[in-house]
Amino acid sequence: MKPVRYKKTGGFTLIELLVVIAIIAILIALLLPAVQQAREAARRSACKNNMKQLGLALHNYHDVHRIFPPSVISNPDDGNSFDQEGYGWGTMLLPYLDQANLYNAMDPNGVPASGGLFEDVLGGPVAGQHDTVLTVFRCPSSVLPPKSEGHTSDTWANGFGTSDYKGSQGTEYPNDEENGFFGIGQPFRMRDVTDGLSNTLAFGESSYYTIDDGQPDDFPVWVGQVRDDEQNLFKTDASDIINSNIDDDSAYSYHVGGAHFTLGDGSVRFISENVDMNNIYRFLGGRNDGKVISEF
Numbered sequence: 001m002k003p004v005r006y007k008k009t010g011g012f013t014l015i016e017l018l019v020v021i022a023i024i025a026i027l028i029a030l031l032l033p034a035v036q037q038a039r040e041a042a043r044r045s046a047c048k049n050n051m052k053q054l055g056l057a058l059h060n061y062h063d064v065h066r067i068f069p070p071s072v073i074s075n076p077d078d079g080n081s082f083d084q085e086g087y088g089w090g091t092m093l094l095p096y097l098d099q100a101n102l103y104n105a106m107d108p109n110g111v112p113a114s115g116g117l118f119e120d121v122l123g124g125p126v127a128g129q130h131d132t133v134l135t136v137f138r139c140p141s142s143v144l145p146p147k148s149e150g151h152t153s154d155t156w157a158n159g160f161g162t163s164d165y166k167g168s169q170g171t172e173y174p175n176d177e178e179n180g181f182f183g184i185g186q187p188f189r190m191r192d193v194t195d196g197l198s199n200t201l202a203f204g205e206s207s208y209y210t211i212d213d214g215q216p217d218d219f220p221v222w223v224g225q226v227r228d229d230e231q232n233l234f235k236t237d238a239s240d241i242i243n244s245n246i247d248d249d250s251a252y253s254y255h256v257g258g259a260h261f262t263l264g265d266g267s268v269r270f271i272s273e274n275v276d277m278n279n280i281y282r283f284l285g286g287r288n289d290g291k292v293i294s295e296f
Contacts, residue, residue, distance in 0.1 A: 040255075043140035047164075047205070047253075048260055048268050050136050054165060054203050055266030057096035067189050069093060071167055071182035071233055072225045073108065088224030088232040089167050089182055090137065097136050105129050130160050130223045137163035137222040141254040142207050148226075150216030163222035164253075166206040168261075169233040170285035179286045181264060182233055193287040197264030199294060200287045205259040206234040208245065208252035218248060236285025242273040271296065 061069050069092035072085075087108040094103035106129045133146040148160045170180025181193075181202040193200055209219045210230075218228055225231050230248040234240070240250040242259050253259035258272040264287070275281045275296065283291035 040141065044255055044260075044270075047139040047141065047255070048270075050139065051165060051203055051205075051260050051262045051268045052266065053097060053136050054093065055262040055268065057093040058202060058262075058264075059266055060096040061093055062190055067187050068181065070187045071169070072229070085225050085227065088222075090163060090222035090232060091224055097134075099134065102129055102132060130221075133161045134163075134222060137161070137165055139164040139205060139207065139254065143254060144207050144209070144219065148219035148221055150219075157226050160219070160221040160223055160226060163220045163232070164205055164207040165203050166220055166230075166232055166234040166251075167203055168201040168285050169229070169235050170201075170287065171235065171237050171282045171289070178235070179288055180233075180236065181287060183287075188287075193264055195283075195287055195289065195292050198267065199284065199292050200264040201236065201261050201284050202264045203262040204234055204251040205253035205255075205261070206248070206251050207254060208248050208250060210248050220248070236282045238277040238282050241277060242271065242275065242281070244273075269296075 058068065069089040072088045087106075091103065091106065091108050094100065094106075131147055138144075138146075142164045144162050144164060146162060147158070148162055149158050151157045167182035168180040169178040170183045172178060181200065190197070206220060210217045212218075218231060221231050225233075228248075234251050235249045236251075237249070240246065242251045243253060244250050245252065251259045251261070255270075258270055258275075260268055260270050261284075262268050271281070271284075280293050280296050283289055283293050284296065
């Protein structure tokens with residue numbers, strides 16, 4: 001009787017299996033940062049596009065009204081405790097951001113500026129619209145909640161759609177009043193930007209909110225100013241360093257190294273957080289300070 005012969009079958013030894021697993025782990029470790037970088041690059045591109053849309057809306061508004069939108073419609077003598085509250089530039093630009101129906105539902109022009117617009121928001125004219133979350137006002141890299149939250153005593157300030165972008169209030173140079181695109185005073189025309197549209201900031205990323213008694217407070221919102229001007233405006237004073245986390249007056253982004261800004265001509269630039277604050281950045285915020293900054 002012939003002996004039975006068995007065919008040898010191939011297989012992995014334990015060592016070979018461990019080597020393969022180690023190689024796969026190394027490849028994943030090498031690939032993951034590249035994937036994350038690609039995702040962040042896509043998010044930065046989407047953020048830049050949002051700010052480009054804001055710039056185009058700003059110019060379309062000016063083409064129609066022959067004037068730029070106000071920072072806020074309010075009345076400092078209305079007798080309430082928040083004198084800077086009211087519909088802001090974000091609301092005014094809605095018809096030029098494909099949001100005409102939302103704008104008409106809010107009817108901001110039908111509300112007198114002398115009223116405390118947001119004091120009784122739950123029963124006021126903004127109810128039902130202020131909580132709309134709009135993609136054009138949100139940076140994909142941001143970790144802000146979609147709606148303002150955290151207030152305990154002032155619950156009427158909760159539930160507003162947040163925004164990662166604010167208007168430039170400029171600096172207090174040289175006349176001790178903000179001279180930015182959305183500074184203190186009446187709205188102005190294109191011809192009043194004497195420093196040049198391409199040398200003046202209009203919008204910037206400013207995703208920072210304050211903390212009060214351990215609770216989130218004063219979120220940036222697109223509708224306007226619910227409590228303070230920092231909810232839709234940022235400053236370019238030398239002390240308001242980009243991404244510094246000092247306070248909600250500063251430009252602040254979730255991108256590494258700086259933040260996006262829309263200039264008055266509608267172009268979008270990424271400005272380093274290491275920019276010269278005294279000699280470049282603060283003068284970029286002013287529309288008529290006589291300090292024309294062409295290289296930055």
